[in-house]
Amino acid sequence: MADSPRDCTMILAQTGAALRPLIRLRVNTLxxxxxxxxxLHFGWWADQGSTVDTVRPAPALLACQAVGGEPRASYPAAVAVELVHNASLLHDDIIGQDPLPRGRPTLWAPRVPAAILAGNALFFAAVQTLTDAPRLEQTLPILLASVQALIEGEYLDTLIESDTDVSADRVLGVAAGKTGELLACA
Incomplete structure (x- = not known):
């Protein structure tokens, strides 16, 4: 990533170009x-292109660069964040029972146990990815705390679904746990 001014679209494209191959390498270790x-979830078996969403891992690369670090040093952390995000999507799709999440047929309907295990495998692949990162003793606790907050946010989301009196504060709390936490982690 160059030092020239960039817009958000360019940053996300550069992040994706750097991370997609690394995410694929990690998934290939499963x-x-x-x-x-x-x-299938990432869209690698169809003509859908990759569904790697670089919004969550981009802050890791940008933060590293902002403090004068080489962006490559942040790749393991950025890949870990993206793997956690996708693990949570697999689980969220099962919990929400949406047949067309993100406009594509769901992976949970044919085999719920396999989809749950695939999500679990991605969570652990994220942890394994951090073993390649500098300062594992600092990065791993941050990722694990973020995953716990994400799980709590997902649980609170399930409670909201059955409640008829939902405040904006509760919805924002769910969003903070499910989405905000991974952005903060990055």
């Missing part, structure tokens, strides 16, 4: 019988 579900 056991073959479970790997196909994340591959």
């Amino acid at each position: 056991p073959p019988k479970i790997r196909h579900i994340p591959e």
